[in-house]
Amino acid sequence: MTYEEMLALARSKLNPRAYGRFFSAGFVSAVIEGANGKYYTGVNLDLACGLGFCAERNAASTMVTDGETAVRRIVCVGEDGQPMTPCGCCREFLLQLSPENAAAEFLVSERPLRVKRLSEFLPDPWQKENPTDGANS
Numbered sequence: 001m002t003y004e005e006m007l008a009l010a011r012s013k014l015n016p017r018a019y020g021r022f023f024s025a026g027f028v029s030a031v032i033e034g035a036n037g038k039y040y041t042g043v044n045l046d047l048a049c050g051l052g053f054c055a056e057r058n059a060a061s062t063m064v065t066d067g068e069t070a071v072r073r074i075v076c077v078g079e080d081g082q083p084m085t086p087c088g089c090c091r092e093f094l095l096q097l098s099p100e101n102a103a104a105e106f107l108v109s110e111r112p113l114r115v116k117r118l119s120e121f122l123p124d125p126w127q128k129e130n131p132t133d134g135a136n137s
């Protein structure tokens with residue numbers, strides 16, 4: 001799939017709407033190309049009390065459910081259909097899924113078409129500075 005096709009798929013999943021007073025979704029949409037060559041989609045979920053999560057993490061969760069943790073490319077669009085860059089939570093989340101994701105490409109702009117690697121968004125991950133963190137022994 002080209003970036004243009006990924007953009008079209010992401011835009012086709014936008015469906016901004018409120019599902020009552022405490023839940024809205026579909027204002028942001030993401031498409032992830034896994035290292036397995038499959039594509040995963042997700043939209044944002046915004047719930048009351050600060051719960052919910054971004055479209056990128058929604059798509060990544062589906063990818064992990066399918067047994068894949070490595071990402072090749074991500075396209076994320078906002079309500080206006082334009083590419084969005086990942087928030088800090090998504091940057092960290094994706095890097096922790098797999099160290100390979102440092103090389104994952106994000107579409108930053110459509111015209112001109114420009115991509116950026118996760119390692120450029122997160123140049124100094126804490127894991128590099130604290131290689132034993134997370135080991136319980």
Ligand SMILES: [Zn+2]
Binds near residue numbers: 054055087088091
């Ligand atoms: Zn995010």
